[in-house]
Ligand SMILES: [Zn+2]
């Protein structure tokens with residue numbers, strides 16, 4: 001393999017990426033056994049999920065890319081992470097090499113668009129079903145209630161932007177991340193969490209700025225074909241969930257003012273000594289590298305993040321990167 005050949009490198013990165021991520025998650029979810037620096041009272045006690053929606057990178061606008069790797073969810077609409085062809089001539093600049101309209105030719109012009117519309121709306125429809133009591137008669141979310149939640153698939157502005165979803169443990173160690181072309185829908189968040197659970201374990205308490213919506217989603221869809229009941233998803237139903245302290249003040253639903261608060265008595269102080277801002281701090285660290293991200297497109301970007309987070313975690317925990325190779 002030549003490191004100067006972009007295609008060969010990308011093939012190699014695509015090939016090693018799943019195994020690398022699996023090892024990354026597997027190692028860091030059990031770092032409590034190896035850490036030299038974590039505070040024992042906060043190490044691996046709570047996990048914090050956070051999304052980051054910076055439009056710092058354009059991605060292909062082709063939406064009909066599905067991931068079927070999580071049995072419980074079935075196919076989840078992921079979109080395409082590749083960069084659109086911005087500079088080439090005679091191509092559609094909205095799409096990547098693989099999804100040029102010339103290549104993705106509809107077999108039957110009339111049946112395909114209808115099919116696409118149905119698929120495009122599935123994630124949004126499931127989110128809306130879960131939030132039925134908060135959706136007005138025109139089908140819009142009642143923003144006065146929890147103004148933090150937006151379904152990205154609805155939002156035209158975000159269509160070509162790039163987002164990032166990450167899970168941190170309460171000791172700042174990052175245990176998983178997903179690069180995502182569309183923004184958060186609840187099944188995308190569940191896909192991220194269930195992928196981590198395939199390779200490692202998570203503590204049974206979580207913090208998330210849309211925890212209210214996620215909880216309503218699980219309550220509504222657990223046991224259905226869109227969130228099948230297995231040991232991994234049982235874990236979700238028994239999970240303690242709260243909104244982080246910083247975002248909770250923007251939440252207006254009755255549950256957000258009671259049981260979704262991290263300091264509510266029903267949580268038995270599990271969040272008491274936890275810094276729920278570790279995700280914000282992690283992302284601000286990440287933003288130092290934003291010029292590097294811009295130049296890296298998928299799959300190189302994923303490899304870059306895995307190595308970067310591994311080294312960051314090594315520093316956080318005092319584990320030498322030579323001692324424990326990913
Ligand atoms: Zn730790």
Ligand SMILES: [Zn+2]
Nearest residue numbers: 060080096099
């Ligand atoms: Zn594409």
Ligand SMILES: [Zn+2]
Nearest residue numbers: 146212251256
């Ligand atoms: Zn809320």
